[in-house]
Amino acid sequence: MRDFTAVAGAxxxxxxxxxxxxxxxxxxxxxxxxxxxxxxxxxxxxVGNIPGFDxxxxxxxxxxxxxxxxxxxxxxVFTGFAVAADFESGFGRRLLLASPQRRGIVAGYVVAAICRxxxxxxxxxxxxxxxxxxxxxxxxxxxxxxxxxxxxxIAACLWGTGLALRFQTLQAxxxxxxxxxxxxFMAPVYVPLHxxxxxxxxxxxxxxxxxxxxxxRGFISATPDVVxxxxxxxxxxxxxxxxxxxxxxxxxxxxx
Amino acid sequence: MRGDPVGLNExxxxxxxxxxxxxxxxxxxxxxxxxxxVFPLLxxxxxxxxxxxxxxxxxxPASSYLDFSITVCFMQGALFSAITAGxxxxxxxxxxxxxxxxxxxxxxxxxxxxxxxxxxxVALLGAVVYLVVGLIAGVKxxxxxxxxxxxxxxxxxxxxxxxxxxxxxxxxTGSPEAVQGVFxxxxxxxxxxxxxxxxxxxxxxxxxxxATWNPTSYVIEGLRSLVITGWDGTxxxxxxxxxxxxxxxTFWAASRALATRMART
Numbered sequence: 001m002r003d004f005t006a007v008a009g010a011x012x013x014x015x016x017x018x019x020x021x022x023x024x025x026x027x028x029x030x031x032x033x034x035x036x037x038x039x040x041x042x043x044x045x046x047v048g049n050i051p052g053f054d055x056x057x058x059x060x061x062x063x064x065x066x067x068x069x070x071x072x073x074x075x076x077v078f079t080g081f082a083v084a085a086d087f088e089s090g091f092g093r094r095l096l097l098a099s100p101q102r103r104g105i106v107a108g109y110v111v112a113a114i115c116r117x118x119x120x121x122x123x124x125x126x127x128x129x130x131x132x133x134x135x136x137x138x139x140x141x142x143x144x145x146x147x148x149x150x151x152x153x154i155a156a157c158l159w160g161t162g163l164a165l166r167f168q169t170l171q172a173x174x175x176x177x178x179x180x181x182x183x184x185f186m187a188p189v190y191v192p193l194h195x196x197x198x199x200x201x202x203x204x205x206x207x208x209x210x211x212x213x214x215x216x217r218g219f220i221s222a223t224p225d226v227v228x229x230x231x232x233x234x235x236x237x238x239x240x241x242x243x244x245x246x247x248x249x250x251x252x253x254x255x256x
Numbered sequence: 257m258r259g260d261p262v263g264l265n266e267x268x269x270x271x272x273x274x275x276x277x278x279x280x281x282x283x284x285x286x287x288x289x290x291x292x293x294v295f296p297l298l299x300x301x302x303x304x305x306x307x308x309x310x311x312x313x314x315x316x317p318a319s320s321y322l323d324f325s326i327t328v329c330f331m332q333g334a335l336f337s338a339i340t341a342g343x344x345x346x347x348x349x350x351x352x353x354x355x356x357x358x359x360x361x362x363x364x365x366x367x368x369x370x371x372x373x374x375x376x377x378v379a380l381l382g383a384v385v386y387l388v389v390g391l392i393a394g395v396k397x398x399x400x401x402x403x404x405x406x407x408x409x410x411x412x413x414x415x416x417x418x419x420x421x422x423x424x425x426x427x428x429t430g431s432p433e434a435v436q437g438v439f440x441x442x443x444x445x446x447x448x449x450x451x452x453x454x455x456x457x458x459x460x461x462x463x464x465x466x467a468t469w470n471p472t473s474y475v476i477e478g479l480r481s482l483v484i485t486g487w488d489g490t491x492x493x494x495x496x497x498x499x500x501x502x503x504x505x506t507f508w509a510a511s512r513a514l515a516t517r518m519a520r521t
Contacts, residue, residue, distance in 0.1 A: 031444070039447035042463035046453060050309045174291065185299070190306040200305030 003101035011108025029078045033071035033124045052195050057134045057221040064128040065216040066189055071124055072153035073180050075117030080160015080176045083109055087168035106245055113157035141219040148216050151234030158241030165248035187213045208233035270362050274370020282374030292336040293382045296329040317454055318484040326390045327479040328451055330411040333382035337415040341375035342422025342435035349430035364514055372419045379415030383408050398486040407482045417499045420506025427513035449473040471498040
C-alpha cells in the first residue's frame with residue numbers, strides 16, 4: 001500500500017507541476033468551459049422563454065450544470081493527453097520500469113485530473129455567479145452535483161488514460177475527445193429532454209450522460225430528479241473505464 | 257533573380273506549382289478532411305434537434321432551426337480551413353521546406369497564395385457536402401438555385417479570407433502546435449456572434465453588444481440571408497464587405513510575416 005501511495009503521489013506531483021508551469025497546457029481546459037458558458041448562457045438565454053421550458057432556476061443555471069459536467073469530462077480527457085505525451089516522450093516507459101506498484105501510476109493521474117478540474121470548476125462557478133446564476137439547492141444537494149462531476153471527471157480520465165496506454169502517442173488525441181464530445185452533446189444541452197425532437201431525443205434517452213445532467217440540474221434547483229439512475233450511470237461509466245485502463249496498463253507492461 | 261520583374265503569367269504558373277503540391281498534400285490526409293466535413297454536420301444535427309423549439313420564440317426569423325443554422329457549417333468549415341492553412345505553412349517552415357524554396361525563383365505571393373490552395377479545396381468540398389446534406393435533410397433555400405450557387409461561392413470566399421488568419425499565424429510562429437493553440441481564441445470570436453440566435457433575440461445586453469460589434473456576425477448573417485430570407489442586399493453587402501476586409505488585412509499581415517520570416521532565414 002505504501003508503494004502504491006508513493007507512486008501515486010510522485011505521479012500526481014509531477015503532473016501538477018508540469019500542468020501549472022505550462023499555461024499552454026492548462027489554458028484550453030479553462031478557456032473552453034468559459035467559452036461554452038458564455039455562448040450558451042449568454043447567446044441562447046432567450047431559449048429559456050420557449051413554451052414548455054420549465055427549469056425553475058433560470059437559463060444560466062440550466063447551462064451552468066452542463067458546462068460544469070463538460071469541464072469535468074474534458075479535464076479528464078486533457079489528463080489523458082498528458083499520459084499520452086509522457087509515453088510519447090519515453091518517460092512513461094521509464095515510469096513503468098521504476099514503479100514497484102504500477103496501478104499507483106493510474107491513481108496518480110486520476111488524482112491529478114481531479115485537482116486540475118477543481119481549478120476549472122471553481123473558475124466556471126465564479127463566472128456563472130457573476131453572470132447571475134441562481135442556486136436554489138441546499139449544501140447537500142450541491143455536494144451531490146460536485147460528486148456527479150467527480151464521477152464524470154474520473155470516468156473521462158480513465159478513458160483517456162486507457163487509450164494513452166494503448167496508443168502511447170498524442171495522435172490518439174482525437175479518439176480521446178470525439179466520443180466524449182459526442183456523449184456530452186447527445187445529452188439535453190440546450191433544452192430539457194422533452195423539448196428535443198427527432199433522433200437526438202432517442203439518442204439522449206439512452207445516453208448515460210443524460211441522467212447525470214438531469215440529476216445535476218435537479219440538485220442545483222432543489223428539485224432532485226433521477227438521482228439513483230445518475231449515480232448508477234456514473235458508477236457504471238467509472239467501472240467500465242477502470243477495466244479499460246487496467247487492461248491498457250497490462251498491455252503497456254507487456255510492451256504491446 | 258527574385259528582384260527581376262516577373263510577368264503575371266509566370267507568377268500564375270508559380271502559384272499553380274505550389275497550389276498543386278498543397279492540394280495533393282491536403283487531399284492525401286483523410287484524417288484531416290473527414291473530421292473537417294463530418295464534425296460540422298454532426299453539430300448541425302444535434303443543434304437542429306436540440307434548439308428546434310427556439311423557432312417558437314416570437315420574432316424568430318425561420319420556421320426551421322435547420323434552415324437557420326445550416327450556414328454555421330460553412331463558417332466552421334472556414335475556420336477549419338484557416339487551421340489547415342496555418343498548420344501546413346507552419347509545418348513547411350518547421351521542416352525547412354520554406355528555406356529550400358528561397359533558393360528558387362518563386363515569388364512570395366506565389367508561396368502564400370499557392371499554400372492556401374489545399375485549405376481552399378477542403379473548404380469547397382465541405383461546402384458542397386454541407387449544401388447537399390442540408391437539401392436532403394429538408395433545408396429550403398429561399399434565394400433559389402442561383403442563391404445556392406452564390407452560397408457556395410460565398411462560403412469559399414469566406415474560407416479563403418479566414419485562411420489568411422491561419423497563414424499569418426503559421427508564418428509568424430513557424431510552429432504547427434502554436435497555430436493549433438491560438439485557434440481557441442478564433443473560435444471564441446465565432447461563439448460570441450449571432451451564430452446561434454438572431455442578434456435582436458439575444459436577451460443578454462452585453463452579449464448582444466459584442467455580437468453587434470463582432471464582424472463574424474455579419475458574415476454569418478450574409479450567408480444565412482440566402483437561406484432564410486432570399487435576396488437581401490443589405491445582409492449580402494455587409495457580409496461581403498467584412499469578408500473582403502478580413503481577406504485584405506489577413507493577406508497583408510501574412511505577406512508581411514512571411515517576408516520577415518524569409519528575411520530572417
